Amino acid sequence: MLVSYRWLERHVDLDGIEPHRLADDLTLSTAEVEGIERFAPWLSDVIVGEVLERDAHPDADKLSLCRVDVGQDEPLQIVCGAPNVAAGQKVAVATVGTVLPGDFKIKKSRIRGVDSRGMICSLRELELGDEHDGIWVLPEPCPTGEAVAEALGLEDWVIEIDNKSLTHRPDLWGHRGIAREIAAIHGRTLRPLDTSPPETGDGEPFPVTVESPTCSRYLGLVIEGARVEASPDWLRWLLLAVGQRPIDVLVDLSNFVMLDLGQPNHAFDASRLPAGIRVRNARAGETITTLDGEERKLEESDLLIGSGEEAVALAGIMGGEASKVEDDTSRLLLEVATFDAATVRRTSTRLGLRTDSSARFEKSLDPTLPPAAAGHFARLLRELQPEVSFPARLSDVGDWSDPACELTLRPDRVRRALGAELPDETIENILTRLDFEVARAGSDLRVGVPSARATKDVTLEQDLIEEVGRIHRYGNIPEQAMLAAVEPPRPDPRRELVRRIQNRLSGPARFHEVLSYSFVGDRTLDLLGWSDEPHVRVRNPMARDEARVRRAVLPSLLGDLEANRRERSDLRLFEIGKGYRPEAANERGEPRELHQLALLWATARERVGESFDDARFARLRGVVADLLQSLGVQELAWSSPAAVPAWAHPAEILEVRGSAGDTPLAVVASLEPGLGRAIGLRDELASDVAVAEVSIDALLASDREVRRYRPIPRFPGVKLDVAVDLPESVRAGELVAVIEKAGKGQVADTELFDVYRGANVETGRKSLAYHVLLQSESKTLSDKDQARFLSRLEKGLEDLDARLRK
Amino acid sequence: MNPEATLEEARDQIDSCADHAALKEVERHYLGRKGVVAAALAGIGALPPEQRKQAGQGANRVKQAIQELVDARAEVLDAAALESERSGAGFDPSLPPARLETGSLHPITQVTRELEDLFLSMGYAVLDGPEVELDHYNFEALNIPKDHPARDSHDTFFCDDDGGLVMRTHTSPVQVRAMEQLEPPFRVIAPGRCFRQETTDASHDHTFYQMEGMVVGRDISVGHLIGAMRTLLRGIFERDLDVRLRPGYFPFVEPGFELDARCPFCEDGCSVCKRTTWIELLPCGLVHPNVLSAGGIDPEKWSGFAFGLGLSRLAMLRYGIDDVRHLFGGDLRFLEQF
Structure with missing residues (x-):
């Protein structure tokens, strides 16, 4: 709302309260002032002139040549095109150098061969009206040579008040209300205003x-x-x-x-x-x-x-x-x-x-x-x-009642709520200045709320406390320390877990944390085939195709992929966020909220090496395994999931549980290859992409323990390399089981270091090579122990149609 | 073997050795198991007995002398190697440092953590609340009934659901959820994501982060609020900033304030403070009695204050981010910088 300083002056004496001071007063006690500007500042530059003579322009019918006295030594010669200009008029003159609205600067000019030293203004040129059919003729008594603003009393300041800060104050939507605030702040009285109904004749009222x-x-x-x-x-x-x-x-x-x-x-x-x-x-x-x-x-x-x-x-x-x-x-x-x-x-x-x-x-x-x-x-x-x-x-x-009401105010309550030692008299005084009627009732005050304040704004004791506080000024309230029991805040397991995840991923795993919008685009949902899945839907979205709230976090990571791949050949991103499932809403209608971690690792296809473990799937699986272990998941049980999510490769996918039978903690997969192509990862952007989804809810519910210390072996172990030639159909896991069995409890570690197909290995077969560590808790192992292990292994391999490579 | 000639010959060879490998070779040639000295010693038995002693002594003297020459040469070579290593030849200080590949935490996460830690140290608990929120918590229980004009400024995303679901427009609903969960007295903060249906530009996004704070106790006053906010600002800006409270209207607090802080970036006006030297930092106030009641707390017995802090804005101030849309842009070139 715009407020005029001069308008306020009709209601309250503003002597000694200059406009900026008034704006600050309103800001600190009443409502937020957003700006303060002079009204039509150019009117201080435009001056009152008197037309001494008006002659026809020698060379143009519609122009006149005026000699205008502007209070300077010499009258100015001004060419004027208005039909109504006449000798003897007082007019508004913009002299050379004056800037009018629209950044229109008056210059010396020659009009049809005659010099002109200024402009006689119309109301429209001064933004004071729409009239443009002639110049503005000023009233007779204006002193020649004075600024128009001064001569006509047009100097004013316009104060803009933020409407939002007046939401609760119907009384402040007029100048008298604002003036009442100023009067209260400065302890002045409002100028009287006749508020009686109109005097009328006694004809029948209008029906x-x-x-x-x-x-x-x-x-x-x-x-x-x-x-x-x-x-x-x-x-x-x-x-x-x-x-x-x-x-x-x-x-x-x-x-x-x-x-x-x-x-x-x-x-x-x-x-x-x-x-x-x-x-x-x-x-x-x-x-x-x-x-x-x-x-x-x-x-x-x-x-x-x-x-x-x-x-x-x-x-x-x-x-x-x-x-x-x-x-x-x-x-x-x-x-x-x-x-x-x-x-x-x-x-x-x-x-x-x-x-x-x-x-x-x-x-x-x-x-x-x-x-x-x-x-x-x-x-x-x-x-x-x-x-x-x-x-x-x-x-x-109409059927109305006067909203004016009476409230009880406990002065002690005022002091305790504000934290200020205000005497009763001060409280009474402030309220009285604001037009409240105050009467003492024992130690309490009975406060009459005027109807203008009682419709919505002031209905409780707390509202009166605000009135006292704001006129007293909050800046006058001393800062106070809070006293409370010293005790640690209650633990928040999810927040702690999230922090550990963020630290592990942004640190050792070198992933970058992303935050994505909660809205998911229709195109993404189409690509995933999720368009018919139930989504929380926004009725008034920013864009029509972004009306749905995500069910899962992972698809959000796909959105930035193409653009990022153009800039970087290797991306490691994670996001922790919420997904919403309306089909699983509770009885109050709140959709089920899932807390999820999504990870994505994408690398330019040509940068992925030949080595058996360089695929992003293997790498990301390593990141997830490390993460879960670092969070205290003791055993990781990997298996193929019963259902494959739309974003996952149909075969290259594994889920992991803390122990068999539990809820899965995470799913790791290669990105569904068709989806990768559809989001632009082809040709020079072709990428090897792995993604993972970790359920923070499941992690919170899982058994997690601090990782315990394992004693350092007292006896040295024996390291040996074992290369096995086996049919393609046999999985590495089966081979490891055989190796462990052959060790009779002495296999402390197996580490795959090579997968080979080619010369010296028949078609349809492959070679897997492991570093094997044999270790005993009771003795130093000898060459004989090693030989016994190898012979047991050779025997065990027969069942797999496999053999040791020499 | 002529001891003198052998020694001379060995001296020449040893002195010309340029590295330890060559020296080792020369040492082996003379002092090895099949070396010159060993051969001489082995040949002594074939000498007449009267020459044996002298020849033996000679050979041993040569052996000892060569060993000393070898050791001396090794020391010279070591010293030279050390000297050479110290010379720094080939070192180019203008070569770039190796690039360390790292990960990063989102700037919002970093600012949030900093504030969480600050408040945790002051005994505040951290709470979470849903982003898809019931109208009841987002508005009704916060003293903003249907058709209240204050709803205008919230630019709400409405979810098409009969239950009255909205994308929460502020973190204030957690105030009510906190009161339902906790017994007073308590102190909580609730950072999180909020949504407003408004046109986006460099300083507005439809999704942003806020942090709500609420303290409920006996006789909590405006003075306590001022003290807590000054402590908060000290924590954020690491120095004392003047603050001012001025009236602000939020239906869930009474009295309600806007808290301005002296602009930490200038002394006489800059673009951050729009040349006013004050920055509008956080809305706050004493919890409205209706809100306490809605949360099941007796406003005659308990009082409290609440405040809201714009985390997106704070992150922008902290890191000098000029466009709020970067925060959700997912652009690695942005994220990598944190």
Whole structure:
């Protein structure tokens, strides 16, 4: 909301409170000031001139040659194109060097062969109006040579207040409310304002019926003999300062009253209300054309102003086109009403039609305000047009009650909540300055809340504490240390686990942590074939194809893959996040929340070596194994999963459990090759990609222990290399089982170091080579022990159709 | 063997040895099991008895002398090698250092951890809350009923579900969840992800991180809030910053404040503080009695304060990130820097 400093001065003496100080006061005690600017600053440079002579331009019919006294030694010669310029006028002159709106700098010029040393301005050139059919003729008494702003009292400052910070303060949506704050802050009194209802004749009131409880009060004032003409300058300047375009005196006064007292109002052409006023809910499918020319489709919950069956205004939001005041209107009905905040808000939100009026109604306006606003309007109008009359008694219909209330305030409670030693007198004084009525009741205070503050804002003791605190100023409250029992906060296993995961992965594993949006794109879901899976869906997404909330974290990592691969040939990414499963919602409707870790390792295909363990799948499996062990999972049981997720290679996939039979902790797989191609990993971006999904929920539920120390062997072991020639169909695991069996408990470690196919190995067979460590806890092993192991192994290998390679 | 001639010959050969390998070879040639000296000693038996003693002594003298020459030469070679190693020849100090490949933690994670640690050290517990949240927790229980104008500024993503689900617009719902889980007095923080349906630009994203804080106890006052916030800022900026509290309206606190801190980046106005020397840092306030009641806590017995801190914004301030969208961009060239 824009606030004019000069406008505030109509309500409170601002002597000694300069505009920036006032802005700071509001910021620190009332509401957030977003900015402060001078109103039309160029008016301090444009000066009052007197046209001494006006002659025809020697060379152009429509131009005149003026000699203008601007208070300098010599009059200026100025070429002017306006038809209305005449000798003897006081005019606004922009001299050479002055900058007008639009960064328009006045320069010396020659117009049709004649020198011109400035410009005589129109209102439009000064952004003071739309008129452009002539120059602006100033009133006679303006002193020649003075700045226009000074001569006309146009100097003003415009303060912008953040509307959000006024959400709870309907009383601050007019200048008088803001002035009341300034008065309270500085201990000044507001200038008196006549708030009595308008004086009227005793004709029959205009017929008004209210059929909906969402209109609590409806006032109608009949006005006769008003002329539709331009407003006086003072009114125009104030409206311009707060960003309103002056139209005519009726519209301008209506706006002025709203911006002055915070009470919206609307003038109808009474002749277009043949059946009186009927405040009712809209009928389904009913339409109204609002003043902006738009046809609006209404619903039954919308509140309408009707006349008979016809809709004439959208209550509290905008008037109707059909009943608007025209130049020939002779009889007006001024509506000043109180409408239900939620109703106005719902309708204006649904129609996307937010107006100055709806912004105020949705804050819950004071139902005692309409008579004062109607009286204000009537008195202002009569001042300007003494011949207007108000022949009929004021219509005043509705079922409303005065919201003014009384609250008990415990001064001790104020002191304890603020942490400030405020004497009772100070508390009383602050509240009184804010228009609260305060009476002592024992050690308590009985506080009367004025109706303007009681509609929503001040309803509890706590609200009064805020009033005291903000006027006292929070900056005056001393900092205090909290006293509390010294005890460690309760442990949070998940957070601790997540930290260990992050540390292990970003450290030894050299992975980079990513955070992705929770929304997953339709394209990704299509590629995964997950489009029909249940997703939490957002009704108003940023983009139509990103309406779904992810079920799993892993697909998010695929999104960045192609772009990143263009920049880097090796990517190691992980993300810890949440997935949502609406099909598993609880009885309160909360979707099941999964905590997951997703990993991805992608390497340019040509960089992956020939070595048997260089595939990303093997590498990533190593990362996952290390991670799980570092988290205290004692045994890792790897197996093929029963179901293959859409992102996984159908064969190259394993899941791992802490011990057989448990919930799987993780799944590791190569990326489904078709999916890789579909997301752009082909040609020069062809990549070997492995992915893994770790369930943090399952990890939390699993048995994990601190890894125990294992004694260092007391006797040296024997290391030997064993190369075995075996059929392709035999798996490495089977071979290791045979090796371990042959060791009779002495095989302490087996490490695969080569897989070979080719010369010296028949087609259909392969060679696997292991470093084997034999170790005994009771003795140093001898050559004989080694020989016995090898002979047992050779025998065992026969069952696999395998043999030792020499 | 002529001892003198053998010794002379050996001396020449030893002195010309350029490295230990050559020296070893010469040593073996003279002193090895089949070397010149051994051969001479083996030949003594064939000499007339009167010459044997002299020949034996001669051979042994030669042996000893050669050994000394070898040892001396080895020392010279060692010294030369050491000298050479120290000379630094071939060292180019302008060569680049080897690149260490590392992983990284997201800047949001780093800032979050720092704050968690700070608050944990002050006895706050860390809580988590769902990102897909019930309207009840996100609004109703926070004193923001349906049709309340404060809902406007939340730019809510609504989930099409009859149960009233939204993408949580702030971390404040965890206040209510905390009150349901914990017995007062307590102190908690809740970092996490929030969502607003608003147009994105360099300083706004539809997804961002916040951290909620809440303290409930006996007679918790605005003075306590100011003290706690100053401690928090000291932790974040590692120095004392002036703060100011000014009224701010949030339906779930009463009184509600905006807390501004003196801009830590300038003294007389910069782009971060929009030339005001204050930066708007966190909304806070005393917990509204209605919110305490909604959380099952008696506002006559207990009071508390709450605050919200923008983690995305803090990460941007901390690392000088100029575009908030980098945080969720997933671009390795960004992530690698942390």
